Amino acid sequence: MVETQDVQNLRQREKELKKKKIYNNVKLFFSNKRAVFGVLLLGLFIAMSALGPIFYEYDHFKYFLGPRIGMPTEEFKLGFDEMGRDVFGAVIYGTRASLAIGLSVTLIVVLIGSTLGIVSGYFGGITDIIIMRITEVVSIIPTIPLILTLSVIIGQSFSNIIIILGVTSWTGTCKLVRSQTLSIKQRNYVERAKSIGASDAYIMVKHILPNVFPLIFSNIILTVQGAIMSESTLAFLGVGDPNIPTWGQLLRSAREQGAITTGSWWLFIPAGICLVGLASSFVFIGYGFDEINNPKLRRR
Amino acid sequence: MSIRFILNRLFYTFIMFIFVVTLNFALFRLMPGDPLTMVSKEVASSPEGRATLEHLYGLDKPMFQQYIDYLKSMTTFDFGISFHYKQPVINILGDKIKNSLILGIAAVPLGIAIGIIGGIIASSRHGKKTDVIITTSSMIIYAIPTFWFAMILLMIFGVKLGWVPINSMVTPGANFLNNMEYIKDLLHHLIVPVISYSVAIFGSYLLIMRGAMIDVFTEDYVLTARAKGLKEKQVIMRHVVPNALLPISTTVIYSLAIIFTGAFSIEVLFSWPGMGKLMVESVNRRDYPIMQASNYLIAVAVILANFIMDVVYGYLDPRIRIG
């Protein structure tokens, strides 16, 4: 009875320690001005994507609300595009598309990357060798030519772009998860779980995954940023779904319409600023987490 | 470095080569549409014409034979005839690669150098104002799409101020009296693309180098170096930089190796007649021979670069060289 009391106390203490650690990390994160700025910026864009459609009506297929490439007016603050569509609405709705792409690509990346990484690091041996060799090959193939080729094969719809971006950008996450798994594998609780006969799958999901996750958090955040940027580049290159107005699509058609030479700033300045704003919010947050996991980076 | 190490890497490089080249072969069998109609609609519409074309492109042979033929033609740089240009692919690629190299060689080393030097400066002032300014601005630059930045530069310096031409490599239709004139015109066209390209590169190099430097700064041998009485500058240049450069050296080699593949969005934006622009156009034109050939060349380049990366890293890091 006394022993179980002790065990309970220990558990309690462990829980408190964990809570304190989380609290400290949160405090640390918010003491980083850049990270706080990133969170605020991201909050702004999330609000824009969630509330924008409620307060502002936009239909991508509603043409000629105004003249082709018309100047901004009182009602249409950012003017019109080459089809006479409302640019302001397109920019607002573009937030949704960008966030959707960023998050879904990251989901795919995390699924592939962490599964392969954990399996590779946990089992080691020949499994590790094969997975790491494949990862290495995929990671050295330049992304854009590969994506261009894949886009011809499976097509360029919105969801296909997400899939293509997902299957071409998991290697970094995979390598990181593997190296973290290798170090966590050595820890006592994993040995303990093994010695009492826990299955490999159980250990990987219950013990390794929860401990790997915080360490790859900054990588995940930066993956979102990478996906958003890659999509815009692809859209700019003409690989993308023209029916869904992403910021990249807006920039592409702005260039095609000669917006630079005609000085039609409303076609590409607002969309570009939004793109940079959203992407940099993720960069700031990502590096903020990096400083928590890597104390050396902290300003001392 | 042991011969065994090199042989090992060579063997692995060969396996990778086979893997990637086979993938390239397979991907192009999966391509949608009828490639023959792209060669010539009229000829492909009649059965006899079709058969002739199939025979010409070797599509009537069994798959394995096609694979062998493919390997043979790839290794001899015989990439066939472009659907669009109706010319041997190799002739077209040669020119485009040269143009991409002009742009890349001017921009990539510059971007890398600025990034590495900036990283050294920021990390040696870790936590101070200089560091905060440098790091924050490179984070923002890291989040700026290259082509958008270039669009802004074009609008300001090309259109508003009229200082630089707004597209292509040389003034179209110009007759140059001598080479000097040509080079002057080329340099004039290079300015904005080079600036945008190197800016696109330096942000990530700066952040990586800064992180690597900060990591090394906490090592005991750096403290020892300071205790020896070395000036801070000497400590940084002799002890910190060499160790921080080690992990970055591979990235540098890789970036240099893929210069010829071109800067996609920049080439498209500036109508720079290089590989990047060609590949994008070929995708839109479904010009499979060009796509396949460029993919093959890129694969060969990165695999070679990977091999060189291993060997150079082994040479730079004594732990691998002798171990």
Added chain:
Amino acid sequence: MSEVLLEVQNLKTYFTITKGKVKAVDGVSFTLNKGESIGLVGESGCGKTTTALSVIRLLPKEGNVEGGKIIFEGNDITNLEEEKLSDFRWKEVSMIFQGAMNALNPVKRVCDQIAEPILLHEKISKTEAMKRVKELFELVELDTNLMYSYPHEFSGGMRQRAIIAMALACNPKLIIGDEPTTALDVMVQAQILDLINDLRKKLNMSMIMITHDLSIITETCDKVAIMYAGKIVELGETEEVVTNSLHPYTKMLISAFPNIYGERKMVDSIPGDPPDLYNPPEGCRFAQRCHMVNSKVCIPEESPPLIDYTGEGHFVACHLWRNSNV
């Protein structure tokens, strides 16, 4: 009797962190004669390494000497400017760092790293410097054929020898060893300690040895200073302090280490944690962990001064011994 080499007077080294000041070293004084060695002993975080780094003026940027003096060969070096510091370091005082395994730069040849301070401080050619490196290798009993190797080709013990050779490179008057043997296995530890002892006597150098292991001090040091929470609590000849220890903390430290020669008994661990130096308790800093705190002579709310209890150089800072001497 002998010349004083180093005099540390009431040294106060504080670290400035965002929430305030951490008083890592708070009023430490000791003297070290030429050819003499002193050990600084205490738990981690008690200020021993900070004291040493203050002496060689290598504090991290948030650390600052905010009070007291460090006098080396009669010169006050407390505020020596950066320029003169580079001449002072390694030539006058060299240091063997904690975690010796990483004290050598992995991408530079061992000989170059040893030659580096020689070339820096003395106007000699590279060939001459290499000749010196060779002599140093012989001195620390390393195979001179290995001079041109890289650190990773050395075993732990060999690396530590190379580091000692490096510390001796400029014939310094004082060597600081910060846990120089903790990373090594026991057999190698003993060899390295013997080597340090021999060399120190042969070259008549002074030494500050930092460790948490009292047994190392008894083997290598003439004097010992026991540190607790940024202060020296007991100071004297090593044998005197170990055999007639006065301070309750010293007694606990001694009983916390098993004595392989003595009787077998349970090792006492020291209960409790040292105080947070950001906000150290008023008065006696050891009071919270002291089992003598309830004795009637103890005044825990008052900070006990360090006094010469025996009159022959056995200092102690404890209320228990303060009055009984009178």
